[in-house]
Amino acid sequence: MAGVTRFPARAAGPAERVAGFMAHLRMNGLRLGVQETATALEALATVDPTDAGEVRHALRAVCTGNADEAARFDDLFAAYWLNRGRERAQPAGGDSAPTRHQRTPFVTEALSASGQGKGTPDQPEGGEGAAEQQGEGRLVAARIAQLKRTDLREMVSPEDIAEAEATAERIARAIRDRRSRRWRADPHGRRLDLRRIARGAVATGGEPIRLYRRARPERPAHIVALLDVSGSMTVYARVFLAFLKGLVGADLKADAYLFHTRLVRITDALRDPDPLRAVNRLTLMAQGFGGGTKIGGALADFNRFYARARVGGRSVVIVLSDGYDTDPPDRLAAELARLKRRGCRIVWLNPLMGWQGYAPVARGMAAALPHLDHFAAAGTLDALAALEPELARL
Amino acid sequence: MAAWRDLQHDLAEHGYVAGDDLAMALHLSLRLGRPLLLEGAAGVGKTEVAKVLADLQNATLIRLQCYEGLDAGHAIYEWNYQRQLLAIRAAGERGEAGADIEARIFSEDYLLERPLLQAIRQDRPPVLLIDEIDRADEEFEAYLLEILSDFTISIPELGTVHATARPHVILTANGTRDLSDALRRRCLYAHLGYPDRAMELAILQKRHPGLEPHLSGQIVGFVQALRKEDLDKTPGVAETLDFAAAVAGLGMSDLTEDPVALQATLVTLLKTQADRARVPTELAQRLAGKAA
Numbered sequence: 117m118a119g120v121t122r123f124p125a126r127a128a129g130p131a132e133r134v135a136g137f138m139a140h141l142r143m144n145g146l147r148l149g150v151q152e153t154a155t156a157l158e159a160l161a162t163v164d165p166t167d168a169g170e171v172r173h174a175l176r177a178v179c180t181g182n183a184d185e186a187a188r189f190d191d192l193f194a195a196y197w198l199n200r201g202r203e204r205a206q207p208a209g210g211d212s213a214p215t216r217h218q219r220t221p222f223v224t225e226a227l228s229a230s231g232q233g234k235g236t237p238d239q240p241e242g243g244e245g246a247a248e249q250q251g252e253g254r255l256v257a258a259r260i261a262q263l264k265r266t267d268l269r270e271m272v273s274p275e276d277i278a279e280a281e282a283t284a285e286r287i288a289r290a291i292r293d294r295r296s297r298r299w300r301a302d303p304h305g306r307r308l309d310l311r312r313i314a315r316g317a318v319a320t321g322g323e324p325i326r327l328y329r330r331a332r333p334e335r336p337a338h339i340v341a342l343l344d345v346s347g348s349m350t351v352y353a354r355v356f357l358a359f360l361k362g363l364v365g366a367d368l369k370a371d372a373y374l375f376h377t378r379l380v381r382i383t384d385a386l387r388d389p390d391p392l393r394a395v396n397r398l399t400l401m402a403q404g405f406g407g408g409t410k411i412g413g414a415l416a417d418f419n420r421f422y423a424r425a426r427v428g429g430r431s432v433v434i435v436l437s438d439g440y441d442t443d444p445p446d447r448l449a450a451e452l453a454r455l456k457r458r459g460c461r462i463v464w465l466n467p468l469m470g471w472q473g474y475a476p477v478a479r480g481m482a483a484a485l486p487h488l489d490h491f492a493a494a495g496t497l498d499a500l501a502a503l504e505p506e507l508a509r510l
Numbered sequence: 511m512a513a514w515r516d517l518q519h520d521l522a523e524h525g526y527v528a529g530d531d532l533a534m535a536l537h538l539s540l541r542l543g544r545p546l547l548l549e550g551a552a553g554v555g556k557t558e559v560a561k562v563l564a565d566l567q568n569a570t571l572i573r574l575q576c577y578e579g580l581d582a583g584h585a586i587y588e589w590n591y592q593r594q595l596l597a598i599r600a601a602g603e604r605g606e607a608g609a610d611i612e613a614r615i616f617s618e619d620y621l622l623e624r625p626l627l628q629a630i631r632q633d634r635p636p637v638l639l640i641d642e643i644d645r646a647d648e649e650f651e652a653y654l655l656e657i658l659s660d661f662t663i664s665i666p667e668l669g670t671v672h673a674t675a676r677p678h679v680i681l682t683a684n685g686t687r688d689l690s691d692a693l694r695r696r697c698l699y700a701h702l703g704y705p706d707r708a709m710e711l712a713i714l715q716k717r718h719p720g721l722e723p724h725l726s727g728q729i730v731g732f733v734q735a736l737r738k739e740d741l742d743k744t745p746g747v748a749e750t751l752d753f754a755a756a757v758a759g760l761g762m763s764d765l766t767e768d769p770v771a772l773q774a775t776l777v778t779l780l781k782t783q784a785d786r787a788r789v790p791t792e793l794a795q796r797l798a799g800k801a802a
Contacts (some may be wrong), residue, residue, distance in 0.1 A: 156544065163534070164512055164540045173514075173534035181694035182548055186701040215650075218750030299581070306724055310591040311583070313597075318612050368648070370690075420740065425685035434626075452786075 126215065129167070131157060140181070140196045145384075145393070146185055152178060184384075227269055268436050280355045283500045284362025305331030336434045339363055339370040340460075342418065344437030346376040346409035352467045356436050357398070361498065363434075366437050371426055374398075376416035379420065411480055412447030419454050430461035436494060438468045440479030456502035462487060465494035465503070513537060524627035526555070526562040527705075527713045534698035536563070545658050547643075547694065550702030553746020554680040563678065570636040572677070574625040576646035582653055586663055587614075588622045616667035626654075626778035630661050632671035636679040644689060651693050656697050696712040705747060707734055711746060718754050728765045729754050731801025736779060741788065744778040752778040772798060 138153045172193050299311060312328035312499040318324040320326075341360050343352045360372040364386045373412045374380045388394035427433060433455065441448055456462060464484060485491060492502055514537035521528045521536075528536070532548075536559070539546035548556045564571035573663060574585055595613040601611045614620075623631070629638040650755070657663060663674035679695060706712060710730045716719065721729075733750045743751075756775040759764070765772055769791050776794065780786050 129744055147695075149695065152695070155544070158542055162538065163514065168511065169511075169530070170534065171516070174528055174538055176531065177535035177546075177698045178698050179540050180701075181547075181697075182688075182699070183701045186699065238512065285643075301678070314589065314594045316590045316616075317595065317598055318608065318615070322595070322602045322611075324595070416740075424742075444554070456598050 117320050128309070134160065137175075137196050141179055144192055145388070146179060146192075147181070148179060160420065171197075177371065180448075183465070188250075246385040251450075261470075278358075279499065280358040280371040281362035281365070283358040283504075285366040286501070287363070289506050299330040300333045302329060302331035302333075305329035307331070328434050338426075338428070338430050339367060339434065340371045340427060341370070341434045341436065342379075342414070343372070343374050344376070344405070344409060344411065344435075345374050346440070348409070348438050348440050349436075349467070350434075356494075357415060359436075371422075373418065373422070375409075375411070375418075376409055377410050377413070379417040408442045409437070410443045411437060411439070412445075412451055413440040413442035413443070415448065415451035415455065419451055423455060423458055427458045431458070431460035433460050433462045435464045436467075437464070439484065440464055441480030443477040447484035449487065452484055456487050461489040463490040464488045465492055467494050513541075513745060520566055521562055522716070524562045524566050526558060526717050527709060527716055528559070529702075529705070529709065532559070532700050532702060535698050539680075539698045540678060543676060544695045544696070545698050547681045547683065547697035548702060549685065549699070551744065552684055552706065553748040554704060555747050556684075556702055557641055558638065559681075560637050560680040561797055563680070564637040567635075567637065567678075568636060569678070570631045571639060572625050572630060572636050573630075573639045573641060575641045576643050576650070578645055578647060580646045580650050582650075585624050585626050586626045586648065586657075587624055587651065589667075590620045590622050593770045594620055618668075622664075626657055627663055627671065629677040630657075630663065630674050630675070630746060631669065632677070635675040636677050638679045640679065640681045642683065643681045643693075644683040644685065648690065651690055654770070655692055655696065657669060658693075660686050665794065704744070706736060707731070710734065710738075710750060714750065714754055717751050718758065721754060721758060722763065724758065725765070726754065727762060728798065728801045732765060732798050733779065734788070735797040735801055739788065739793075741780070741785045742782045743780075743785060749779050749781075759786070765801065766795065769795055 135153055135157055138148055138156065144146055156175055159178050160176045161173065163172060163174045172190070175193065176186060176189045180189050299305075299307065299309075301312070307330050309328040309330045313326070315322045316326045316328065317324045340362055343349075343353070343356050343360055351354075360382070364370045364372050364383055370383070371381070372383050372386055374382050384396060385394050385397035388397060452462065466481070492503055494503070514534050514569055517540075518530070518533035519536045520529055521533065538544070544588055546606065548559060550751070552554055559765060560573075561571060563569075597615050597620070598611055601614070629636055643651070643654070646678055658679060662670050664670045704710075709724060710733070714726050715728060718726070733745055733753065737744050757779045760771050760775065760776075762768060762771060772794055773791050776786070776789060780789060
């Protein structure tokens with residue numbers, strides 16, 4: 117472990133260098149405050165600061181807060197202290213398990229210019245002709261003709277986006293059921309609240325005259341949304357992204373993913389308080405935006421890496437996709453069945469269903485149908501808003 | 511030798527093989543008096559860390575198992591209502607004054623200590639294990655934050671209880687839900703992954719010292735290969751140890767020698783019907799053959 121930290125001439129001392137490192141981590145999206153800088157210095161005082169391996173382990177324990185950050189930390193550390201990873205003292209410990217999360221090149225992200233690079237979206241491959249002739253998918257399909265060459269983010273007006281977000285928030289609030297296990301004071305509750313009764317009895321000479329009760333309050337379901345951003349869905353992607361942002365914003369437990377040929381978790385990016393950085397992160401994650409779709413494969417990844425921890429009996433999984441899949445349809449069916457076994461409810465929102473005369477002809481869609489709790493149109497904002505009572509009943 | 515290496519060594523002495531990451535995080539958490547948050551898949555030895563630490567420091571282990579709906583009454587303290595009601599009734603018959611009764615029934619005698627209160631009222635610093643914190647709900651996290659930041663608990667009827675000894679706090683989580691940033695920021699963090707081959711071998715030798723080197727190599731290789739398969743429940747270290755015990759118990763000296771026995775021992779590794787179906791005899795044999 118020869119990786120001795122070299123201080124460039126401009127740094128005044130270790131404290132300043134550490135502060136610079138914290139700023140570097142912050143720039144890369146780790147949430148660290150002043151307190152952490154102090155803790156980091158304290159931690160460094162207990163280890164041998166000339167040993168890069170020790171320093172890295174110590175700083176990792178202080179600066180990271182979840183598995184994702186811990187996995188990225190080595191690269192960030194090397195980039196700052198060891199001249200862009202030219203020297204790596206030792207491989208990351210315990211990293212031999214398959215990568216749990218898709219890692220995004222955050223260092224590159226920090227360097228890249230602001231939110232360019234989604235490129236021009238592909239034209240929808242499935243049913244563009246139908247859209248022009250029948251024009252029922254009001255939200256976007258009717259505008260396809262003049263929007264063929266427009267960038268995604270200009271696709272719909274800001275009002276539409278805001279409305280999509282608001283709709284999503286309403287839906288997130290509507291999906292409330294499953295009672296909590298926790299008891300709350302409630303005058304019509306089923307169970308007696310002994311604590312308050314005993315307290316009240318003191319005032320009446322030990323006679324429990326006033327009976328307080330408790331009940332289990334309603335709890336919202338946990339929403340997981342998977343958005344298809346493949347070629348055939350690009351025209352809807354902007355609105356649906358706003359929809360996901362609304363879902364994730366309304367509910368701390370909601371979880372959002374994008375998929376095309378692979379699956380990316382975007383919950384953290386959507387929650388990023390800095391909108392510019394959020395766009396940047398999404399742009400990088402969405403590389404391959406507008407390509408083919410592997411719904412089956414994406415669901416398999418979801419089942420394998422995320423569902424285990426994040427989907428349970430209280431979850432509602434919302435899939436936003438048109439069902440055009442390049443994977444064999446039985447794969448999709450098998451993965452849906454596997455997901456279903458976790459006890460969740462699955463809702464499939466299909467933008468193409470808003471079109472007149474659409475029947476789920478896509479083979480993937482046909483295979484998926486038996487495993488769905490609810491299958492509905494989502495091509496227009498009205499259709500999304502109409503979902504609220506339906507989803508609330510699930 | 512550096513202090514954290516000593517700690518790693520001591521842990522190994524007590525039967526726990528810790529990676530550099532974990533040893534350092536634990537060392538810092540002891541030195542800086544900060545809680546340590548351990549995350550990782552089920553069965554990688556998160557809970558075990560606390561047990562071994564308690565063992566190592568000769569401290570009491572106080573464990574709080576979290577579950578959905580865990581509330582202050584089960585985690586911090588509760589009054590013994592039945593006794594209180596009886597006392598009120600008895601005192602009423604003796605004609606005792608109300609203020610006296612109240613002072614008496616809200617005293618230590620009627621207080622039921624739950625793990626968190628118990629942990630801060632010890633004479634010597636105990637190890638406080640808050641297991642599966644992600645199963646408890648957000649409200650409970652908020653209680654916990656207050657306690658973890660200043661180690662005091664306020665009981666309205668009794669006053670504030672200050673810690674007589676600061677417990678070493680270890681929290682474990684396996685990602686049932688995201689924890690709040692506030693909680694993460696109070697803690698040091700270490701992520702435990704599945705161990706690599708060398709480390710798992712070391713663990714196995716620590717726990718089953720009697721095992722033939724050839725066989726233990728095979729067992730570890732087999733489990734490592736199995737983890738790469740597409741399974742619902744990936745076997746953890748605990749499962750490896752069970753598997754080794756089963757193999758040793760059946761008196762096998764080589765995994766490939768008896769396909770039927772090997773298939774039977776898989777009950778220790780594969781815990782769902784679908785996973786059993788995914789690893790038929792042929793696949794198990796192929797993996798075992800490669801593991802040698």
